[in-house]
Amino acid sequence: MPSAFPYRTPTDHTPCERTVVCADSDNPSDLLQTVSSQTAQQVLATLNNGPATVSDIAEAISTSIQNAKYHVNRLCKADLIEPVDTWYSEKGTEMTVYALSVKELVVQFGTSASET
Template sequence: MPTAFPYHTPVDHTPRKQTNVIVDDETQTDVLQTVSSETAQQILATLDEDPATTSDIAEAIDTSIQNAKYHLKHLCEADLVEAVDTWYSKRGVEMTVYALSVEELVIQLKQ
């Protein structure tokens, strides 16, 4: 059935080349806790291939949409993933499209 809404429009997104995170006694960061989750790592690997919606990600990594949303929220807060577009389902429901914010994450531990 044809729809008036574009379903998967091309996403024009280029992530930053590199992000450095320095972990020391004075700087608190949630990045390590965020990326230590196996689910978060699977989401990052999925988004490394192509931008995707929450439901596409959940299906790709075999988890619930709620679990994918939880980890996407934390990955966005850590500035590792960002919303880059909006697609529409066949029923016209808006779906946020996520992509990696950065190509390379460098974590430095300092004393």
């Protein structure tokens, strides 16, 4: 049965080139803890192939939708991924599409986050 909703429209999203994160004792970052999870790394690897919904991510990394959503939310809070579009299921349910917000993450240990 044809749907009135476009199922998966093309998503044009270009992440920024580089983000520098400074990790020091005065300004601790939970970013490293967020990306230390194997599941979070799998989510990032999946999104490196292109934008995807939580259900697409869960299927790609063989985990539950709830687990994928947990890691997607943490990665969003860390500004490593971001919602970029809305797709619709065949039943018309809105699904948020996520993509990488940065191509390269640089972790610098010290007191300033200057790019080199």
